[in-house]
Amino acid sequence: MAKVSNVKTSAQSAGATQELIAAASAEHIVTDASGRVITLRKPGILAQYRLIDALGNSARNEVYVGMVMPVLFVAQIDNAPISPLRTKAEVEALIQQLEDVGMEAVMAGVKEHFGKADAEAEAESVKK
Structure with missing residues (x-):
């Protein structure tokens, strides 16, 4: 009898798909030094x-x-x-709203929760 491996049933595939969807929509909370609560979510590639x-x-x-790049989160x-x-002015307005302490919290949260060692590596992946 032949042995078949690495074949997923439709139930296994559905479970894996739901895990991917859940991971993509996961939100993580960080608090900056001024006490603001910032919710982070992984942006889609289109963003x-x-x-x-x-x-x-x-x-x-x-x-x-x-x-x-981290402000997208x-x-x-x-x-x-x-x-x-949608515009550079909106990007800069969000950076100004976050200030240094907010940006520090966002960058630390992105690194911790989304596994990006550095924002430049993500920027490079977008360019390719």
Whole structure:
């Protein structure tokens, strides 16, 4: 009798699909040094491409892109939803709203909860 391996049943596939969906929509909470509660959610790939488009010529600056990429993960600040970032001015307004302490919390949360060792590596993956 032949042995078949690495074959998933439809129930196994459905379970794996639901795990992927749950992981993609998972939210994590970080609190910055000023006490603000920031909700982080992994952005979809389209949001990353839209950020690069919104940044215009600034997207050519890899350091800049690496510094702003983590703001895509910000879903809420103190339960106030953050709209999708569509322009460079919106990106900069969110950075200004977060200030240093918020950005530090966001970067630490992204690294801890989403496994990105550094924002520049993510920026590079968007460019490829």
